[in-house]
Amino acid sequence: MKSKILLVTLGVIAIATVAINLDFLTSTARQSVASVASKAAIKNLSGVMADNNARGFAAAELITLPINVTEVARGIYKASGVGNTYVVTTSAGYVVFDTGLVIQAAEQKQKLQAVIGNSEPAKIILSHSHADHVGGARFWSEGNAQLIAHEEFEEEQRYLTELNPYLHGRNRTLFPWLPETPRTLPGMDFRGLEPDILVDNDVPFRFTLGDRRFEVHATPGAEGADNIVLWLPDDKVLLSGDFFGPQFPQFPNIFTMRGEKVRKPVEYSQSIGRLLKFDIETLIPGHLEPIQGADTIRAGMTRIRDAVDFVHDQTVAGMNAGRPLETLMRDIVLPERLALSQTHGKVSWAVKSIWEYYATWFHFDRTSELYATSQSTILRDLAGVLDQQAALSLVQSKIDDNRPEQALLLVELLEGIDDATALNRLRLHVLQQLKDVALQTGNDYELYWLDSEIEKAHETARLIK
Ligand SMILES: [Zn+2]
Structure with missing residues (x-):
């Protein structure tokens, strides 16, 4: 599958829909409204794509693929979609990890429940606040399931909602098949979620359900400040959300060009360091297919971390040496041993964003920057x-x-x-x-x-x- 498809992962498509808060509806009613609205939205999107000379088409195409349920590891089921929804079963109920894009979530849930049964989940874990991961959170629960997210989750939701008109305009430049203005679809509110359990950066949230142990770890610095991953120590399985971006391994999008708050490069590196302590045998990302093999996963993770560290350290050294930003953007390249695909994040942009992360808006180059x-x-x-x-x-x-x-x-x-x-x-x-x-x-x-x-x-x- 082409990498372009994966761009949507970053919460882009779903900006096509906006929140109307219908909290008084039951999850079932919300889900039926959503099913009808979803079909209309997907049909509409297909039409818009066809009109847009195929630019960014691959990204949108993913949304029209059929949703399938597969068992990706023992007792772990995936419903495919722009963002996958996962269910981890146990002898005493189940846990949902991520809930897909709002216009696909109802179907994902229905197809998963056809396999695992209709009970309510014990817990819902949201890897981060992007729209392709939280869309169905309200469909899965009547309010009994515990919602687990990072302590920065609500703040990330707040600013993404508040800046939605601005961000939508930028996204639409890159993805011209998005509707001109954000759509309003009744019952499809994927924002304003209030987690029951907040995971902070220092202390993992551990629990046991039936025969399975769960560990939720904060991994800030990746796709936003509110990333968490789910580690299943008995299975050696890591559900990683978007921590690694849409492909593995690749150079990460340290700051995205679409325009979101800063992401902290040092935190990202530390987060990978924390994950390297686990002996991961199966890596299950938020998009596409799992990656197997402890050696492959360890080697990929190590390379990503070392590449980010390298770019960071070279940028800092260049700043201290008084070298101009543009020179560093040109000169800092990954050595062969750290070579990584730059289809998602780009090294020269990482240099620029690390520079601005430390020095912020005034580059000290031109006085006119001040006025x-x-x-x-x-x-x-x-x-x-x-x-x-x-x-x-x-x-x-x-x-x-x-x-x-x-x-x-x-x-x-x-x-x-x-x-x-x-x-x-x-x-x-x-x-x-x-x-x-x-x-x-x-x-x-x-x-x-x-x-x-x-x-x-x-x-x-x-x-x-
Ligand atoms: Zn995503």
Whole structure:
């Protein structure tokens, strides 16, 4: 399965739906309303995807795949979906780990209960607050099951909800098949959950149900500050949510380009260090299929941790040596022994985000960073005093020399010139050149962004004509 599909993991699709709080409904009533609304939403999404020239299509495609239930380890059942829902059975009831995307959750639950029976779970564990993991939490319980989440869970939900219009706009740039505005689907409130048990970073929450021991461990620093994982020590199984991202092993998205609060690189490394103490034989991620084999899992985890440590330490050393951020973004590369796929997280962006994590917003480079006047305000004036033809030729020569990053900076400075058609043509060349480079790494976010810019440039070309 293509990696692009997995981008949705990061809670993107579900931003298509928004919360209406229908707490007075029983879980069964909520579930029936949701089933009807879900089918409509999925049908609608399929139509939108078809209209959007396949950009980001693979990501959306996952939502239309049939939901299947399989036993992925002894007594552990998975209902597939954009985000999987898992059930861990015991001799005295069962535990749910993650509850999928709200528009798939009702069907996931129904298909799982066809296998394990209709009783209510003893506990529901939510790996983190992203929408593709918490969607069905209200379907599974009439209020008797204990809801377990990280102590930062409510705060993460709060800001993701409060900033939803902003985040939705950004997501829609990357995933154009998302609806223009967040949808409202009655009964499909996946926010505002109030956990019964909060797990903090220092003390794992351990419990026994029937013949099984459970350990819930906090692993902050991954996809948000509120990550928890479920360790089943007797089975040597780890349910990891999104801790490792959509593929294993890969370089993690230390801070996501979509725009969320900071993720702490040092905490991430420490969290992996904690997981390395377990002898994991089966790794069950929140998306796609389990990974088997203690050696493979240990080697992958060690490499991820060492790669993050390497990038972190090199960035800090570069900062202390007074080297410019952009130089470090270019020069810090993973050595061969730590090579990892960068389809999800990208090393140069990790360098930038680690820098900003420590130094925040003022880079100490340009005084203009301090003031509220943007470069765009002087571009018309600049164009008025320029030899515009010479400037366009300069861009062309950068393109010819295969220096797209320099050409891009020039294009951005020339926004105010008279020959918008010529400038736009050059912009398209530059973007295409950047995309050719980006394809070598295959970072999905970079490609989605460049595709969106290329589409915008084509649109500009149509308008100018
Ligand atoms: Zn996810």
